[in-house]
Amino acid sequence: MVARTANPFKPTAGRMPPLLIGRDGVVEDFEEGLDDGPGAPGRLMRVTGARGVGKTVILTEFGRIAKARKWEVVDETASDGLSQRLLDRLAPDGPTMSLSLKPSVSLAGLGGVSLGEASVSSRRMPLTLREAMGRRLDALERRKAGLLVTIDEAQAADRDDMVAIATAVQHLIREERNVAFVFAGLPTIASKWLNDEVLTFLRRAQAERLGDIPLDEVEDAFVDTFDGSGMSIGGEALRKAVEATQGYPFMIQLVGYHIWRIAYRRQRGSGTGGHMEVGDADADAGVANALDRLGDAVHGPELDGLSPIDKTYLLAMAQDDGPSSTSAVAERMGKDVAYANVYRTRLIDAQVIRDVGYGKVDFAIPYLRRYLREHAACIRMNAAR
Ligand SMILES: Nc1ncnc2c1ncn2[C@@H]1O[C@H](COP(=O)(O)OP(=O)(O)O)[C@@H](O)[C@H]1O
Ligand SMILES: [Mg+2]
Structure with a gap:
């Protein structure tokens, strides 16, 4: 039996692609922010773009970059209880008494008040969160490290959560703490949060709008990724594949995945001496499959x-x-x-x-x-x- 080679493409929401294409600019902005220290614009960033353009992936990449600099990374996705979850991760042992003077404690067994279980009222949350981050930063800054907080799907956040987080971050930035904050979301985030009086702070975040990827970069990435998995692609097949992506990141993965899969199945164990090549017909069939999937994964949810x-x-x-x-x-x-x-x-x-x-x-x-x-x-x- 011939050993299976894994398909290198990753057409799944939030999955790191084999090659992160066309994002040098935004990655540089972020790295510059970390290196330039407190007050650098890249330390407060909002990333927007359509579904499937690569917002979650870029947050993951930011996390990787920050961790390589020994920073601590707290990544959250907006949904009910966002600020509480953030707090739980920043202060896993529970807020200290000074932080929670009057918490609405959900008692985990009477008598034994587990502060780890304490939930903080929304009125108190901004201050509590700020203190928790401050404490975390005390420890991190002693070893010259910092704290990166990323919030994905920010358009879906609760207003109270957004206010608490924005207030906390605003104070920490003003205090020149070693912190960076990036939130990502659909373009509607602009009308939802940035017009809000209380959230004007967020408006000042450096805006990074993720868009389509130039086709010549898609082409290079296809050649390299196919090549890296023992399959060559060129000529008409490559042209069709590249064109079909329209530079849309999710489609790049879908097209790559389905073409690779069809070409692999056709040639696996067929005595090609291990070397495989994508044919025109593989490209056509792969693009057709990719389009079907794109409808279910992107167009359907978008219209919903x-x-x-x-x-x-x-x-x-x-x-x-x-x-x-x-x-x-x-x-x-x-x-x-x-x-x-x-x-x-x-x-x-x-x-x-x-x-x-x-x-x-x-x-x-x-x-x-x-x-x-x-x-x-x-x-x-x-x-x-
Ligand atoms: N820069 C990129 N280059 C290549 N593929 C990418 C890139 N960014 C995202 N992708 C791929 O696109 C798909 C969607 O990415 P994701 O981060 O989930 O998008 P979003 O969060 O904006 O909806 C994933 O399959 C991912 O691997
Ligand atoms: Mg996402």
Whole structure:
């Protein structure tokens, strides 16, 4: 039996890709922030971008960089109880008495008050969190290390949690502590948090908008990654593979994964002397599989997060083969332009579509037009419910 080689591509949310492509700029900004010390802009950062663009991966990379500098890394994902979880990780033995003068303690067995189980009221949380981070930093700074806190999916955070964390971080930054804070989320984070009076502090965070990756970098990465697993790709197969990704990171992994898989299955144990090559037909079949998966993984969830009228707007756009005129879209919707523009603006903010000038908009998510066309009947039916 021939030993199996593992597929090098990682088309799974949050998984580190075989090669981190096209992110040198943002990585440099972050490293510069760590090296320049307290007060450097790169120490307070917000990373935004569409689903599948690589936000979670970049947070993981930041964590790796910080750990290599002996920093402590606390990475959390926003969901209920975020600040409490953060606190539990910063002060695993529970807050000291001075920190929790009047905690709403959930008693873990009467008599034996386990402070590790203490939950802090939201009113007290900003101060408690600040003190816990401060204490952690006391220890870290003694060995010239720092603390990196990353919050993923920040658009889904509770306002109280966001206020507590922002307040704590703001004070620590003002005190010139050795801390860095990065939050990542969908582009809607801008309208959700950055307009909030209490959270103006977050607005000053250095904005890093993750976008598509230049195709020449995708090409180099494909050649290297296939090569590294004993398979060569070139010519027409490579051209098709690269083009199909449209530079969208999740699609890069999907296309790579499915092409690799098909080419591998075709040639495994077929006496090629161990050397395999991607053929044109492998590339075509791989791209087709990748597209199917992209719909389930990206387009479906993206549309689920939109309102029925948002979807009607998108369906009206999908009738065009290229950019759509906003007045034509309004007409197809049977609405006036002012009404349609409300949805246009919402969809632009969410980076589902983009303004291409001259009164036209186009899709900002790869292959969304195709998905909408294929699923139009089903989407319309659900929207009408
Ligand atoms: N810079 C990159 N180069 C290559 N692949 C990437 C890159 N960033 C992300 N990916 C891949 O894209 C997919 C989505 O990444 P993820 O970080 O989960 O996106 P997000 O958090 O923005 O939704 C994963 O399969 C990941 O391996
Ligand atoms: Mg993510």
